[in-house]
Amino acid sequence: MKAARFHQFGGPEVLQYEDVPEPQLRKDQVLIQIKACALNHLDLFIRKGLPGIKLPHINGSDIAGEVAGVGEYIPDLKAGQRVLLAPMTFCGYCVECVAGRQNFCANFSVLGYANDGGDCEYIAVPRASVVPVPEGVQLTFEQAASVPLVFTTAWHMLVGRCAIKPGDTVLVLAAGSGVGIAAIQIAKMFQARVITTAGDKRKIEAARELGADYVINHYQQKISQEVRKGCIDFAIGIGGENFNLPPDSRTRRLFPRLRRESRRDAGSPAAPAGRPVACRGSETSARRPS
Ligand SMILES: [Zn+2]
Numbered sequence: 001m002k003a004a005r006f007h008q009f010g011g012p013e014v015l016q017y018e019d020v021p022e023p024q025l026r027k028d029q030v031l032i033q034i035k036a037c038a039l040n041h042l043d044l045f046i047r048k049g050l051p052g053i054k055l056p057h058i059n060g061s062d063i064a065g066e067v068a069g070v071g072e073y074i075p076d077l078k079a080g081q082r083v084l085l086a087p088m089t090f091c092g093y094c095v096e097c098v099a100g101r102q103n104f105c106a107n108f109s110v111l112g113y114a115n116d117g118g119d120c121e122y123i124a125v126p127r128a129s130v131v132p133v134p135e136g137v138q139l140t141f142e143q144a145a146s147v148p149l150v151f152t153t154a155w156h157m158l159v160g161r162c163a164i165k166p167g168d169t170v171l172v173l174a175a176g177s178g179v180g181i182a183a184i185q186i187a188k189m190f191q192a193r194v195i196t197t198a199g200d201k202r203k204i205e206a207a208r209e210l211g212a213d214y215v216i217n218h219y220q221q222k223i224s225q226e227v228r229k230g231c232i233d234f235a236i237g238i239g240g241e242n243f244n245l246p247p248d249s250r251t252r253r254l255f256p257r258l259r260r261e262s263r264r265d266a267g268s269p270a271a272p273a274g275r276p277v278a279c280r281g282s283e284t285s286a287r288r289p290s
Pocket residue numbers: 090091092093094095096097098102105106107
């Protein structure tokens with residue numbers, strides 16, 4: 001099969017379009033013919049070089065396609081089904097995996113990181129990775145491939161860590177980001193109130209169309225001042241202070257401030273700044289005491 005693969009780390013010039021062996025389907029796996037694979041910033045981090053990447057390597061974490069083959073231990077999928085792939089990879093049998101905390105598995109990774117990803121024609125994955133697109137749902141393969149990583153991350157923050165509920169108010173940083181777009185839709189699905197931030201007219205309008213109740217133009221308004229006007233239950237931002245964000249990143253500068261304010265108001269149901277929540281961390285640890 002064909003793949004976009006690299007044999008050394010570097011810029012886009014290291015990518016090679018070349019023939020690679022097709023994956024061999026195991027009895028407990030599903031073979032997917034890849035129809036679309038979205039780009040993620042992770043692809044750039046990996047291509048530039050991250051520890052633990054074995055070369056040559058195929059990038060690509062956000063995959064949609066059709067079932068091309070089904071291992072004999074898989075009873076419920078058939079060839080031709082339209083699917084997207086849940087991007088997390090994990091061992092499936094350690095204490096954390098069995099308890100449903102697969103993100104704490106010692107072998108936790110994502111497709112296209114520890115193993116080859118979707119910038120190729122076929123991939124073999126465990127049954128747990130395969131999410132069939134429901135019959136009657138009009139999603140193109142490109143749309144389906146835009147879902148996995150950003151919705152998983154936003155869901156983990158809002159549902160896993162914050163236990164979002166109707167009536168909550170959430171500050172979603174960066175409405176124009178993939179995680180922001182996902183977070184606004186998930187929060188609205190839970191009938192929460194969404195305050196979000198964006199820097200240009202097009203993104204502000206798109207955020208409103210997705211259901212955001214109030215959009216802060218971060219070039220014209222100060223996020224911390226706007227936030228203080230209302231009562232925020234929690235604020236979510238991709239990476240937050242845990243991740244390798246540039247020192248001048250808004251999220252990086254805003255998170256310590258929100259954290260200070262949240263500590264000052266600890267225990268108060270009216271903490272104005274809410275509790276800052278990043279994507280890393282244990283389940284429901286971030287919920288403000290009520
Ligand atoms: Zn595990």
